[in-house]
Amino acid sequence: AQTVTQSQPEMSVQEAETVTLSCTYDTSESDYYLFWYKQPPSRQMILVIRQEAYKQQNATENRFSVNFQKAAKSFSLKISDSQLGDAAMYFCAYRSLNSNYQLIWGAGTKLIIKP
Amino acid sequence: AAGVIQSPRHLIKEKRETATLKCYPIPRHDTVYWYQQGPGQDPQFLISFYEKMQSDKGSIPDRFSAQQFSDYHSELNMSSLELGDSALYFCASSSQVSQETQYFGPGTRLLVL
Numbered sequence: 001a002q003t004v005t006q007s008q009p010e011m012s013v014q015e016a017e018t019v020t021l022s023c024t025y026d027t028s029e030s031d032y033y034l035f036w037y038k039q040p041p042s043r044q045m046i047l048v049i050r051q052e053a054y055k056q057q058n059a060t061e062n063r064f065s066v067n068f069q070k071a072a073k074s075f076s077l078k079i080s081d082s083q084l085g086d087a088a089m090y091f092c093a094y095r096s097l098n099s100n101y102q103l104i105w106g107a108g109t110k111l112i113i114k115p
Numbered sequence: 116a117a118g119v120i121q122s123p124r125h126l127i128k129e130k131r132e133t134a135t136l137k138c139y140p141i142p143r144h145d146t147v148y149w150y151q152q153g154p155g156q157d158p159q160f161l162i163s164f165y166e167k168m169q170s171d172k173g174s175i176p177d178r179f180s181a182q183q184f185s186d187y188h189s190e191l192n193m194s195s196l197e198l199g200d201s202a203l204y205f206c207a208s209s210s211q212v213s214q215e216t217q218y219f220g221p222g223t224r225l226l227v228l
Contacts, residue, residue, distance in 0.1 A: 033215040043203055045158070045219035052215070091157060095215060102148065102160035102171055103217060 002027045004094050006106035013082045014114050020067075021077045021109045023092030033095040034068070034075045035103070040088040048090070051075065079111075087113045117142055119220030121206050127226045128196050136191040136223045140208030146170065147189040148217055149181060150205040158205060164189055165211070196227045 003026045013019035025034070036048040051059045051068050058066050063080045079086055092106040120139040128134050140147050146165045150158035151174075160173035164183035175181070178196075183189045193200060203224050207217035 035216070037219075042221075043152075043224075044221050045205060045207075047216065047218065050216055095217075097215075101146070101163060101209075102173055103150075103158070105157035107157055 002029070002032075002094050002096065002104045004092055004104050004106040006090075006092055006109050008109045009107070010110040010112065012112040012114055013079075015082055015084060017082055018078060018080045019082055019111065021079075021090050021092075021111065023075045023077070023106055025073050025075065025092075025094050025104075027073070027094065027096075029096060029098065031097045033097070034066075035093040035095065036064070036066070036075075036077045037091045037093060038086075038088045039091065039108075040085075045091075049077065082113050084113050084115060087111060119206055119208050119218055121204075121220035121223050123223060124221060125224045125226075127228065129228055130196060130198065132196050132227075134193045134196060134225060136193070136204055136206075136225075138189045138191070138206030138208075138220060140187050140189070140206075141210075141218055144208035144210045144218075145187055146209045146211065147183055147187070148207040148209075149175075149189070149191050150207065152203045152205060152222075154202075161191070193225075198227050201225055201227045 032053045034051045038046045049061045067076045089108045091108045093103040148163040149161040152158040161175040163171040167183045181191045203222045207219045
């Protein structure tokens with residue numbers, strides 16, 4: 001069974017600086033998808049970025065980018081120029097391409113932005 | 116762009132009562148997923164439907180049932196509610212064409228007293 005691990009329960013960063021959130025996963029599959037979701041205090045679950053495992057190029061979305069290391073099964077999220085609105089819980093999630101389409105979630109990292 | 120709609124947004128019930136949560140997926144999305152998120156926890160997958168058929172089943176209690184209708188909306192029926200059922204219930208939807216990405220609704224906050 002697949003597992004997702006986020007080893008940082010909480011991270012803090014100064015506004016306008018860069019922060020990296022870590023995520024590792026375990027799978028025997030070769031094709032899958034990885035996601036980062038953001039959950040602000042409103043508890044809405046918002047897609048931040050996604051990565052297809054077959055793509056070597058790291059995904060980017062404006063100030064958000066990932067460092068996808070397939071061999072190491074690592075999928076970190078880098079947030080550049082951190083803004084107060086980035087404060088939230090960040091969840092890393094895995095999705096198989098096989099029969100189970102549910103998302104497998106990490107425990108989350110709480111990101112605090114210091115003004 | 117249209118998003119996933121969930122109703123009600125908030126619900127308060129007594130123990131042993133029943134509750135029905137509704138989910139309206141993004142237009143042209145044919146797959147619906149239900150997740151339960153307790154306080155300070157990551158979401159737990161309950162069940163999913165594709166084209167009105169159950170496609171995957173997770174940790175859904177026997178007291179709960181769900182279905183997807185011909186218009187693709189879905190309902191989660193919860194009976195004999197327990198205090199531990201208090202949680203945020205998310206519905207997400209995806210399309211068969213781009214099934215890798217699930218888009219989430221705002222959630223229904225259920226409080227069981």
